[in-house]
Amino acid sequence: GAHVWVREKEQLVPATVNSCGDGTLVLTTDYGEQVLYLQQAEVTRERVHAMHQTSVDGVEDMSALAELHEAAIMHNLYQRYQKDSIYTNIGSILAAVNPYKQIPGLYDPERVDLYSKHQLGELPPHIFAVANECYRCIWKRHDSQCVLIGESGAGKTESTKLLLQFLSVMSQKSAGTPPSERSTRVEQAIVQSPIMEAFGNAKTVYNNNSSRFGKFIQLHFSESGNIQGGCVIDC
Template identity: 90%
Template sequence: ADHSYSRWGARVWVREKEQLVPATVNSCGDGTLVLTTDYGECTFKQKVTREKVYAMHPSSIDGVEDMSALAELHDAAIMHNLYQRYQKDNIYTNIGSILAAVNPYKQIAGMYDMERVHLYSKHQFGELPPHIFAVANECYRCIWKRHDSQCVLISGESGAGKTESTKLLLQFLSVMSQNSAGTPLAEKSTRVEQAIVQSSPIMEAFGNAKTVYNNNSSRFGKFIQLHFSECGNIQGGCVIDCILSLTALLDFSHLPTFMNDLCS
């Protein structure tokens, strides 16, 4: 049997209230373990069994850039890996061809500058650390490699960063379009690219609202199409918006009647 979890300083999973919690062994003896969870809680475990405490796999201890490489595939290992990376400002993590992004709620220096754009444009998916630009570049490359349309689905809860991720994708593709078209450095983008990128704030002005978790929450979904020429530059596009739910609509048509009834 594997009793590596009984060593001082060993990293383990401890089962608490039907959940697995990452913890560190502080002391052990007489069949009792003293553990400190990653959330600062101290716990005592007597008559330790494999069901209550077991050793953490090295892949979970060190963390991985691609969670398909995790040896332990359960919710706790996934959340722990995301948390470890988040603490180091590594907000992006791959799950195979899927990119998981955790909103940092702060600016990270150099994360989206032009130097980073050019870096990811020169490498294939997986050669560099996970990034939204890696996804955008893979789509751009596959258009020419497979001669087929590409699709990116961005989903998440309110405040997760869906709108900003969309803007970053458009930013990267806009730069790639300029490079393929030979646009002079003095010109930031063509009129088509400007129209597509700058349409987002206009739509947000009419379709966004403040919620508990997000001061700029989109109350609508967007389907964006970009049309590329054979040379690789953007020639056109369209933005189709759709309301998320009827509860997002307010009808004030009966407000005067209601106010009159209230006053009377």
């Protein structure tokens, strides 16, 4: 059946048309599969309207959505989440949805190598794509970069570790160090993280190991792209 938006309890909900006859429109919502029966008099443009194809198919970059409202954004994230695609671009912003599980191959060395060879937007959205763009801007443009990682429970701590992991590999590649010797200052920053977490983390309704303090990590790069030093400050 056709995909539509239906306004239910003052919210737009994605739904699929099951049948339309005898003056009754039968819909099944995408969330919870609730069946709705609307009489002909209830079917107005404000109550039911067609879903654009970009919302039906889903997009990697939500700036490409033809319908820019909260329901369309949430539906797009939901569709991608169901496919284990936890990363979605919003222009230059990366939206990450916590999968609360391990996704095989998502952060393996082969994935690091793949994203290091492509510019932002050439591959599906990923935290490594953001890290690579930062590294390219530092190394080629000599511009300082800042990455802000936000919402509570979304995986800030893990995302930070993944950014550092990528930068660590890129730093060692620039220095020509063999893979067997890739023990760096960045990895030292990652190793100290559990110590800080032991004193500053707590169980919340979002997760069992939520950071209760802010963390500012600063890295210094040489002209060749190698990490020369850095610092970690709690705040």
